[in-house]
Amino acid sequence: MAVPGVDALLAEGVKGKRVFVRADLNVPLQQGEVGDDTRIRASAPTLRRLLEAGARVAVASHLGRPKGRRVTEMSLRPVAPRLAELLGTGVSFCEDCVGESAEQAVADLGDGQIVLLENLRFHPGETDNDPDFARALAALADVYVNDAFGTAHRAHASTAGMVPLVGRAAAGDLLLAELEHLEVVRKPRRPLLAILGGNKVSTKIGVLEALVGHADVLAVGGAMAYTFLASRGEPVGNSLIEEDQMDAAARVTRAAKETGHEFMLPIDHVVAETIEAGAPSRIVSDIPDGWIGVDIGPATARAYAEQAASANTVFMNGPMGVYEVKEFALGTQRVAEALAGTDAITVVGGGDSVAAANEMGVTDRITHLSTGGGASLEYIQGLELPGVAALES
Ligand code: ADP
Ligand code: MG
Numbered sequence: 224m225a226v227p228g229v230d231a232l233l234a235e236g237v238k239g240k241r242v243f244v245r246a247d248l249n250v251p252l253q254q255g256e257v258g259d260d261t262r263i264r265a266s267a268p269t270l271r272r273l274l275e276a277g278a279r280v281a282v283a284s285h286l287g288r289p290k291g292r293r294v295t296e297m298s299l300r301p302v303a304p305r306l307a308e309l310l311g312t313g314v315s316f317c318e319d320c321v322g323e324s325a326e327q328a329v330a331d332l333g334d335g336q337i338v339l340l341e342n343l344r345f346h347p348g349e350t351d352n353d354p355d356f357a358r359a360l361a362a363l364a365d366v367y368v369n370d371a372f373g374t375a376h377r378a379h380a381s382t383a384g385m386v387p388l389v390g391r392a393a394a395g396d397l398l399l400a401e402l403e404h405l406e407v408v409r410k411p412r413r414p415l416l417a418i419l420g421g422n423k424v425s426t427k428i429g430v431l432e433a434l435v436g437h438a439d440v441l442a443v444g445g446a447m448a449y450t451f452l453a454s455r456g457e458p459v460g461n462s463l464i465e466e467d468q469m470d471a472a473a474r475v476t477r478a479a480k481e482t483g484h485e486f487m488l489p490i491d492h493v494v495a496e497t498i499e500a501g502a503p504s505r506i507v508s509d510i511p512d513g514w515i516g517v518d519i520g521p522a523t524a525r526a527y528a529e530q531a532a533s534a535n536t537v538f539m540n541g542p543m544g545v546y547e548v549k550e551f552a553l554g555t556q557r558v559a560e561a562l563a564g565t566d567a568i569t570v571v572g573g574g575d576s577v578a579a580a581n582e583m584g585v586t587d588r589i590t591h592l593s594t595g596g597g598a599s600l601e602y603i604q605g606l607e608l609p610g611v612a613a614l615e616s
Pocket of ligand 1: 420421422423444445446447463498516517518540541542543544545546547572573574575576577596
């Protein structure tokens with residue numbers, strides 16, 4: 224891979240250099256307190272290595288969707304003390320990410336010191352990738368590091384626009400790890416099993432199309448499966464389907480036949496009268512009128528689990544059912560456990576899929592959990608990520 228990492232920067236030396244780190248510190252805030260701090264923890268290793276090498280670090284991120292305005296509830300300020308705790312060093316905070324105050328805050332840093340800049344998206348220029356805003360960010364740095372994989376598929380000022388304006392650029396540890404593991408799916412040790420679920424064909428059609436010719440076995444679950452079943456004229460009751468994706472589903476099914484790769488749909492289902500905890504439910508092989516498919520059935524889960532046991536690489540994206548409701552989480556649970564138990568390299572991507580894996584307590588037995596939902600799907604499709612392309616050139 225042509226993307227330089229932190230190792231390359233450290234080899235050249237960063238002592239005394241102003242290093243701008245684009246991190247993903249987009250954490251949930253409750254009453255001004257950091258909730259789940261996974262993203263702050265994940266960002267710490269790159270920051271720590273740079274600080275230990277004597278860099279003067281300005282770390283920047285987005286938080287929420289303030290749409291170009293200053294929104295007090297979306298301030299990154301509460302992140303500073305948590306980051307300080309994790310790094311074991313003071314973290315100062317600057318009320319803006321560009322302009323005089325930010326320039327002064329960076330100028331005030333000594334070697335090995337760090338300042339957290341305010342939410343990038345308080346400025347419309349961030350998501351607009353405005354050249355003036357990109358220049359203002361670039362003015363803060365001698366070296367640029369991107370460690371925010373989750374936004375690497377967006378051409379924003381802090382992920383793309385500013386990069387060529389700074390002398391030196393590299394990928395952070397987190398971003399490099401993401402690329403390396405997703406590369407394992409792009410160039411897998413075969414057989415490659417892809418298990419795709421979640422609620423919509425429309426949001427994942429690109430991945431479906433990319434994987435149908437690529438994966439040796441493609442297994443579909445979640446609500447997505449019902450659009451496939453409906454496109455084959457099978458009964459789906461009141462299950463969530465996308466009428467306008469029936470053609471796309473039929474196209475994927477045809478492509479699977481043509482390539483000769485195995486394509487699996489659920490052979491049994493958990494159906495319920497409503498998608499609610501406590502709703503009457505049962506296991507069926509054909510969905511009756513008036514019922515909603517809410518999870519793959521046990522025979523399907525067993526079939527997918529057997530595939531996981533004989534694969535050498537497994538990629539999973541999207542839960543197999545409405546995992547948020549305990550009674551409808553069993554299919555996702557069984558498949559997650561099969562991934563945890565296989566000797567194959569296992570990569571799980573997608574916000575809900577990672578949340579499900581966390582809830583099911585299997586994360587330490589999964590090779591790689593991809594934090595960047597949209598970015599990982601685009602990368603697996605073979606699309607160029609603007610944030611990565613910027614580092615390559
Ligand atoms: P990810 O975030 O892992 O990419 P998605 O966002 O595509 O996954 O899908 C997750 C959502 O899909 C969950 O909220 C889950 O409840 C929903 N879902 C899965 N199966 C069904 C189903 N059978 N009916 C309705 N919703 C479903
Ligand atoms: Mg999701």
